[in-house]
Amino acid sequence: MARKIIKWLIALLGGVIGYGLVLLVTSLVKFDFSKLGYEIATYVAAVLLFFIIFYLSSEFFIDRVRKLIDKLDSDIKKLSVLDVILGTVGFLIGLGLSYIAVKIISGIKIPIVVDILSVIIYITVIMVSMAIAVRRKDDLEAYIRRYKSAGTDATKKFLDTSVIIDGRILDALRTGFIDGDLIVPSFVLEELQFIADSSDSMRREKGRRGLDILNQMTHEFKDQVRVVDFEKDKKTTVDLALLELTKKEGGVVMTNDYNLNKVAGVKSIRVLNINDLSSALMPVVLPGERFELQIVRQGKEPGQGVGFLNDGTMVVVEDGSNLVDSTQHVEVTSVLQTSAGRMVFVKIV
CATH class of the missing domain: 1.10.287 (Helix Hairpins)
Known part of the structure; x- marks a missing residue:
């Protein structure tokens, strides 16, 4: 019904345009139709002609206008x-x-x-x-970020999937050392749900663990931790979308993903890496230090054995592959520290 009314309105608009065109032409050429006795007929013919043309074209106009409105609505939502x-x-x-x-x-x-x-x-x-x-929006946003960086650039912390699954962030929250807002974008939650529904049992366990931890965080720290809806382009990966969002909002990323940490550095985005925090709080082990170590399994390289410190740090034992399940007195030869964690290399003494 509404479509029919619009078609008739378009046709009436055509009639008005036809009438207006006759007025315009007569005023420009200064011709008086009344002298020929065709004045009324001319106006009627023009009105009818444009009325019919616009009525027949109304479907085309309606479809075009509807598509234009839909596009404008879509573009406006992105603004x-x-x-x-x-x-x-x-x-x-x-x-x-x-x-x-x-x-x-x-x-x-x-x-x-x-x-x-x-x-x-x-x-x-x-x-x-x-x-x-x-x-000039990018310049203005950069200025705003610089203005905020005087003391509030770290108040918004955007969490990635890995740091939620890891779980240590919940313990860190309980200690009270982490302040500000912890934001989980909706697309990160969707990735957690996707992992939890995986056919691979290990990935499924990780996903479910992440959802359980997030549930605990939102209940225990409901004023600090929240899930917020953010749109993500389907072609953009979760990591890149997280970095773009963090840069746009002027916040920081919380992660323990080594690769995400590096990409964020390239994009000049500040990162709070849980592994870095954990490593900073680990007991210091220096080259030359000696202690007792239980070798629990063989290493990846030939001749290597592997043990662990009380804090979970992996210890690679030179020539320890044949001493699995035994406790040996070892001496630290070197320590490798990265954002992915810490490794201690020792030799048997």
Whole structure:
């Protein structure tokens, strides 16, 4: 019903346009149809002609307008508040500049030329001003981030999947050493759910563990930990989407993913790595130090044995592959420290 009404309205608009065109033509050529006795017939013919044309074309117009509205609606939803503010500022600046320019050309003695130039100036200057203003958004966001970095850049912490599954962040929260907002983007939660539904039993266990830990965090620290809806492009990976979101919001990433840590460094995004925190709190083991160690299994390389310190640090024992399940007196030869963890290399003494 509504579509039929719109079709008739479009047809009526066509009739009005036909009538207006006859008025325009007669005023330009200064021809009086009444002298020929065809004045009424001319107007009726024009109105009927454009009425029929617009009615027959109404389906095309309706479909085009609907698609345009859908596209505009989709584009508007993608706009941030900053886009709207900058666009409005650009519009007002363009409006002011256009007014000044039109005043300058108003001295031209040909009215129709002035009118045409005025329309062109207004449209062009306003569009260019809006485009320039919106394109400076990155500079403005960078300035805002620098302004915030004076003391609040770490108040927003965005959690990735690995740090939730790891679980140590919950213990760190309980100690009270982590302050500020801990934000879990909706696409990170979706990845956790995907892992929890995996056909691989190990991945499934990790995913379920992550969901359990997140559930505990949101209940114990409901004023600090929250899941927030953020849209992610389907072609963008979760890690890249997390980094883009963190950069846009001016926060920091919390992770224990070694590769994500490196990529964030390349993008100049601050990272709080749980492994770095854990390593910093581990007891210091120095080259030359001696202690008792139980060798629990063989290492990856030929001749190596593997044991563990009380804090879980892996210890690689030179020539210890044949001494599995025995306790040996060892001496530290070197310590390897990375964001992925710490490894201690020892020899039997």
